[in-house]
Amino acid sequence: MSEMIYFDHAATTPVHPRVVEAMTPYLTEVYGNPSSVHGFGRKARQALEKARDEIAGSLHVDPQSLIFTSGGTEADNLAVIGGALAQQGRGRHVITTQVEHHAVLHACEYLEQIGYEVTYLPVDETGTVRMSDLERAVREDTALVSVMYGNNEVGTLQPIEQIGRFLRERHIIFHTDAVQAYGVLPLDPEHLFIDMLSVSAHKINGPKGVGALYVGKHVPISPLLHGGSQERKRRAGTENLAGIVGFAEAVRIAEAEREERVAKYKQIKAAMLARFQEAGIAYHVNGHPEHTLPHILNVSFPGIETETMLMNLDLLQVAAASGSACTSGSLELSHVLQAMNLGEERAESAIRFSFGITNTVEEAELAAKKIVQIATRLQK
Template sequence: MIYLDNAATTRTAPEVVEAMLPYFSEYYGNAGSIYGLGSQSKKAVINARKTIAETLGAQPNEIYFTAGGTESDNWAIKAVYESCQDRGRHIITTKIEHHAVLHTCKYLEGRGARITYLDVDENGLVNLEQMERAIRPDTILISVMYANNEIGTIEPIGPIGEIAKEHGVLFHTDAVQAYGHLPIAVEQMHIDFLSASGHKFNGPKGVGFLYVNSKTRLGSFIHGGQQERGRRAGTENMPGIVGIAVAAERAAAYMDEHAAVESRMRDYLIHCIEGKIPGARLTGHRTMRLPGHVSFCFEGIQGESALIMLDMQGICASSGSACTTGDPGPSHVLLAAGVPEELARGSIRLTLSEENTMEELDMVVESLAGIVEKLRLLR
């Protein structure tokens, strides 16, 4: 099997699994309990919070554990809207956000929010001047993803943070695809809220975190207990919290090394596809993109058909976000970037990790070239 869908999820690292296992059967105490077994769990939560904070240049009390990126996005956007309505009801985001952001904004529109959905250029980049012009006296939040899950483009997060700060607007970034793969300094980038998910950087599924700048107001999201300093009720997911901290520490330690390897393979794969398959259009920015992210649209084919045929040859890939699998329509990201609807239906995403090899990529290109040719003949 050749696995090229790391943007959907990654293999949990062995050291992460090893660190988690004792918290299922040995250190299984509730972190809210006062006896020794519970105290061990509470200490593990404290240490995990500290570890993740250090990777962001943040303080431990600014890290809140969640069930993943979707919950973190929902929490940040909904809570800001609820707590800032005395200042305004206007939120700025982009047309290429993950549905965790877009659907949350649509939900809030039904409750009185005014949402501006910014256009992007053909590479998926937001226009900073357009963003600044969109700010109004009643703007309370800007939410722009750090890097796009479907096309890999990295947004200018630092400059966006500067603009938000200058205008006194809170800034949230969905960093689910970026955290653990790109260096992030929340204070320098003027980020007020940041969402991340463990399974995107070799951690466990079902756990993530939300960074919340200690200078901001943010209300509770889940009610019923005093966990997460009274802001997110529910018994702590001890194995998950321990696992995401180990994964975060591992990702930070090997970030430069892994990024260099993945970038070389990414550029090689792009070069080979463009040289081998006619009618292949790279989507996303050619250089300002995630290290292991390759995405193309192929003329004259349906991406879903190609994925089935790749799977039959032992190659795991996708046509875009795993969260929209089963949606027959073309990607909203590609349409927003100006890709024609018919071409957008031929999208394929190949996302690498440091575990892939050049030999595997050669096999993928050969298989993909044959599949595209066959599908075009069947039209």
């Protein structure tokens, strides 16, 4: 049996061997609670704060502005719900987009249930928010805006700095879900006028179950978890020390290798598209042609339903995805592609390929060859 080609790194990534190595002592030897005052606890606390410094450094922010969470979903919920609740005095209106991750969309739906009003901004056919729509949506009682950095399904990058600058002038809190952008793009929330920013470890070859939320110095936030004074009373619960240490190691590696990784992902993307082009199969690339994440490629193959293509790929040892991981397994059309108004056929035949550190250009060539075989057979 040939080796499986894993093109689903946007869903999750393999843990880097160096990350496993960094975590091991914190699962076996350094088992103290970071909140304990004895030697065991102090040693754990030291490791926790060293990891916090490392991750904060990658974002050019004050270590005290980071809140460790159980992942990107919790970070998004804490930002959207915790941010909105803390801003009630200002108003109960929140703005987001139709193409957010479900962690943001479902958090907004929860706010609607408790009496908030949410505006869901449309996007153009590339998946980009129009500044004019945002400007029109902002009101006196707008308390919070959440717009993702780079889309997890089609890769489109939003005009984050422009949005941030506009909102900063109006003193409106701005959150961005940067889970897919972290590790592949340089992020500096303070320069981009971002008040809150979510990241996750398992998208950058760290462990599952750990993430972080950056919260700017003067940004109020209401905790969602109660029961302890951890994370400066903003997130109760004993910190996942081994996970956080692993996260910091993954960040260290990603930062050191970023340029080289990005160059490789671009080569992989180009190699696949060149093979489709040469073979003359029918395909459409979804998302913005230039302002896009380097590791995500979303392609529609007209005439072949998403599920059919995925099953055929799986039989040929290629793992890809339909839209976001949280909704795969369900046959619903991608909410992102629907919002982009590309037509039903494009939405029903879309596949997301996402690349990571284990992939090579040779694999891309091989996978593309298999895709061409399937398309040639099924598009007749």
